[in-house]
Amino acid sequence: MLTIFKAVPTMTIAELKTSLKNRQMVLLDVRTIQEYRSGHIRGAKNVPLNRINTYQGDKEKLHLIICQSGMRSKQAAKFLQKQGYQVKNIRGGLNRWDGPLVGGKE
Template identity: 55%
Template sequence: MFSLFTKVKSISTTELANQNLNQVVLLDVRSPNEFKSGHIRQAKNVPLSKIAQYEGNRNELYVICQSGMRSKQAAKQLKKKGYDVTNIRGGMNQWSGKVIGGK
């Protein structure tokens, strides 16, 4: 049964920073241009518009965007597909760790 109120786990960017990022799958659902402007090294760019086609490891996924809104939408779609997914609240706006790319 489909529910508009699909509950998705979420963590803060601080909690994400405490994870071993080499051990998790981190999807960045921002546009390719946003991704190029600066992203977390381990992140894989899968824009929200393409998230429905995502086929990947069913282990725990972490999803991030700029503010947390698009990643929440993406997380709900992935959860419906059977993924164990966690949304990153606050997104890149709140991320204080290292980023690559950008100017």
């Protein structure tokens, strides 16, 4: 049987912490601007889910997608994957993150 839908790969928070040291990846935070400003992972780029269709990034780099719980990031990851991006959805989102957050714009 032919599979039309390709599953979105996922990553744990522990794997994310290791990956943050890698400059060959992009961390996209797809929460709202207000959520992002209230606290985000250092280095994360804010592209709210409702504007993900405007994102123009380097398709050669792995894109790690995060939101608060993992639901919006899964939607964003599916969309970006269809556009030819290499993506991984962060399971559990920021609800599972136990590292430091930075507030305000970066």
